[in-house]
Amino acid sequence: MPRWWLMLFFGSMLFCLIYFLLYPALGSFRGILGWSKQQQYAQEMAAAMPSTHPSMRRSVIRISDAGAQSKALALGRSLFLNNCTTAMVRTPAERRISEPYGQ
Secondary structure (H helix, E strand, O other): OHHHHHHHHHHHHHHHHHHHHHHOOOOOOOOOOOOHHHHHHHHHHHHHHHHHHHHHHHHOHHHHHHHHOHHHHHHHHHHHHHHHHHHOOOOOHHHHHHOOOOO
């Protein structure tokens, strides 16, 4: 066996040991750094909230009131057309999804 293979093997074992000590990888052991994906998610969401697009911040309404408000329907349609139809519309037959009701 070449010597560099052996060194690579021992290096990867050392990396694995250090990783298991620093991060939560062994059952209930939290790791030396105390990192968790829930904490990271909360931090990223807190950082992203101020940069939310203004139209998304204005669009907070109660679900029970949404059906009665034509402004809410127009906003929902606009958000759907701008953000969703490019991913959903595949064929000309499916394009009627983006057409207004009754047409």
